[in-house]
Amino acid sequence: MAEARRKFDREFREGAVRIVRETGKPIAQVARELGINSGTLANWVATDRRARGSDGHLSADERAELARLRRENAELAMERDVLKRSVALWVKDAMGR
Template sequence: MPETRRRFDPEFRAGAVRIVTETGKPIAVVARNLGLHAGTLGNWVAAQRRDGGDVALDVDERAELVRLRRRCAELEMERDVLKRSVVLWVNEATK
């Protein structure tokens, strides 16, 4: 009797590939922990790399990314403060 293939949703695949790429653990170890065949996970990782999904940032790019994220958070806080002040100003003007 032939064995039926297991189907994995895209979120599970992406998560398994992220574990391999971000932790640096061997594919065989991660596959064993997730109950997968190492060849299956290896194919997923290879496809991700081939599609350009595994783009490693160097030190300068990572530092710039951190700086830009901080700046974005700062600008979002300033925007929120301005929104609140406009609401207060409109409420005062309509009284």
């Protein structure tokens, strides 16, 4: 009779992948330590590498965050410029009195 498939929650999968990524241990060793199939862990690691863009390119999440940060940076620069002008006008007005 076939064995029932074990389900792993997202946090467990992410933790297992993080162990492989951060420690540099072989997938087989980490899988043994966690009591899971090495092929399963290898699939999780491969999925993570594709999502992270292991070829040096940004992942979709990183591109979205970069676009958001660029918009925020431009907005902050405009606000800073407005405040600089306001202070300059205030100082000019105060010196004129």
